[in-house]
Amino acid sequence: MDLSYFFELFLGGMTRGSIYALIALGYTMVYGIIKLINFAHGEIYMIGAFTALIISSVLGFTGMNSILILVISGVLAIFFSSAYGVTMEKIAYKPLREAPRLSALISAIGMSMFLQNYVLLAQTPDFLPFPTLIPDFKFLKPIEKILNSTQLVILVTTAVVMILLTILIKFTRTGKAMRATSQDAKMAQLLGININRVITITFIIGSATAAIGGVLISSHTGQLNYYIGFIAGIKAFVAAVLGGIGSIPGAVLGSFVLGWTESFGTGYISSDYEDVFAFIFLLVILIFRPSGILGRSQNDKV
């Protein structure tokens, strides 16, 4: 076995996993709070990537330093993604909080269709090249084939985001409110927690991490179109389920497992069926361990 190929696949899988993790967080957090699978979450990620593309192209004409462009377009991508996330919640989910689950799910699918086609119509159906914003690190030159600078940035950024998020959830008042809400929303409300605020914050955080993921992956693959959110969203969802939906460490773990599966699967088996691995994985997990790797099993209250 070729060891360097193995490492290439390993780190490639980890990179994928990091991106899935950034998106999966949004699914898992939203699910934790309002028990809804936000089908349109992948679209938020796509909008983040598109915003970054637009802003960086505009700034590119000013001849600005590429690192500065990356920072500005990244920040704006986070801002706009969060804004879309919050607006989406207010329009499509908030009025349906008391409605049957099926209604909210269909509403989410509608939102997903709407946002995809909105970007398609307002921008373009074609793939656009994403500008190179992440500089080449000299010190990575010797192992370039195994780990390039974009991958390194992705891995480091994901790690930082995860640490910040853990601190936020474990040690801040907001985090406490979020945990309380996900345990028992009604009770949390009685205890004076502003549920609407918690939900808004959850959507902001979920959308922001998705936007970071969107910018990073687009830098990595070098292109994007209106449709990238769909498949990435589905896979991140698979990752969230894999780890146990509602559990943040679970989402991260599930993402890495899925990233590696795909990477090794395509590397050693066949690349034609790349997207099938995720779905088969999902089926198997749901049949044998529906609560995921780290999830706790839930009984419906009778």
Add this chain to the structure above:
Amino acid sequence: MSNLVKYFSLKEIKKSLVITLWFMVLTFPIMVIKVNTIENTVIWRWGYLAIIAIGSFILSTLWRYMMERKSLQAGKESKISLQQKLREMGEKNPRLKRGALAAVVVLVVAYPFATSMYQTGIMTTALMYVVLGLGLNIVVGLGGLLHLGYAAFYAVGAYTYALLHVHFGIGFWVSLPIGAGLATILGILLAIPVLRLRGDYLAIVTLGFGEIVRIILENWNDFSYGPSGIANIPRPTLFGIHFKLQQATIFIYFIMVALVVFTIFIVRRLENSRMGRTWIAMREDEIASQSMGIDITKTKVTTFAIGAFWAGMIGVVFAAKTTFINPASFTLWESIIILCIVVIGGMGSIFGVVVGAGILILLPEYLRAFSQYRMLLFGAILVLMMVFRPGGIVTNVRKVYRIDKEKTGEAE
């Protein structure tokens, strides 16, 4: 309408203005700036900003008005369904009902002769979606199981006919039941692993299932001829007679009319049967229905299997109508369009599905100018429908059993 006036008060206008401003900011990068990173051009479309501004101002006011109306209506359950109105009209005036039915029959029969071949083709497509909608309606509308992989069964039907023809030269009429049967079997196979899954997981797994089927069709070249698909599939024959294109178009149209009648007939009978009641009970409350002695496993399997049956059948017709199939016809969006028909038409209602298919398939054909906005509008309508009219255009009404003390019987 009188309370609409209050939306022109200063306070309300201010609210709308804030929302307008929010949407102007929100949509700014994507609506106003259009970049082309290949040619390195940037176009600023300030005009769109004005459209967004005016649009969001009007819509935000309308939204709040509708929300208030909704909360006012929440207390009293007085919405009378379109279906109920029609039914009452028919009962009051049996001659009118008979007349209307006769008119429909004449219209349906005369349609292909009075219009062009192109129009007939479109109408055939609409009829196909009626059956697809009715099939999915069993799963989603009656069974309450959100199924996003329905197109896979449709594909099974289409490929069954295509492959049977290529390898064995088997014709349309023999393939029709085989395609439907294979789809049913696949429906059962899908139902077994997903039995334990709750609503949202089920949605995603069925979606994954649909994608798996499509990806396999795309990549397994030896079996399915890959992305290039299968061409020269024969159109249906009648007792061995081969038709010319125009006659064949009309013939398929009538096949579809017959299949629609057949489907409605069967589905109507099923929905008000012992089995149909268990579907609805399962939708309403799984735990309660189990405690009432309903075998949920069996119920789920029957909804999936019977739902898949219709898709398989129409798949065969589809292959015969277009004479060419490839995996691109069976994407997730196909499943979602069928879902839209069910949801927008009215979940659980047969009449609703007919109306839904009519609106969703025919309108975009005749409003070509809007066809590129089709999916955008469908998406928006799905959300609005769920928020303001979750029952769909035609809210389903349950069968009324009439009971006389002496003579007990049912009335439809």
Add this chain to the structure above:
Amino acid sequence: MVPILETKNLTMDFGGLRAVDNINFHINEGEIVALIGPNGAGKTTFFNCITGVYKPTGGDIFIAPDGTHSERINGLKPNIVTEKGLARTFQNIRLFQNMTVLENVMIGRHCRLSAGILGAILRTKATLAEEKKVVDDSYEILEEIGLTKFANEFAKNLPYGAQRRLEIARAMATDPFLLLLDEPAAGMNPQETKELDEMILHIRKNKKISILLIEHDMSLVMSVSEKIFVVDYGKLIAEGTPDEIKKNPEVIKAYLGDETDA
């Protein structure tokens, strides 16, 4: 005579929490028995174990519909338990909201019917006759419970008290030998509770159905039941006639601070 329902050391653990702790319980044919205890004592969990919603982690459940042959029913699916003749209602009303009242009862009849898919499509004589009989039988049950005027209303549009009664009607439609009522009087006013009292006695007398009820309304419990079992923290702390229970110091202790319920 064997008890028609008997549990031996029935135990249910949720993770580290023992919700039902070694409960030995029995009910004889024709009895009305009440299961009482403070909130969270494990009464509903006990119900869920018996009716197959939960699979008990320890102990056994036996039924003897005919009063002679015992049969172990641990771990059977809820629909099988119902088929065997145990029917239940739910504490937090779980009607089929968007079905009519009559249809709700018809669903209850489901497990006593046999029509299949072909019968439904072809409308065979047998199916038609069966369907007609379901409607008749269901209507009869509605008459008994006094809900005929709502027969074609959606269940969700019923007043609260009527919804509770419909739960009972639906359970009765399954032809049980034992009816398990989970807080049937919850949220009812005194007048409605009194009617419920009469209804329970009526069901036992006319339908020969035994009844096990969980209830907080002590006036109802004391007036209808012949025997009372008291649970607290998952354990059985007392059993006896209403008079014995009233005087039992253990019970008084368990309810102390929960006086308002009694």
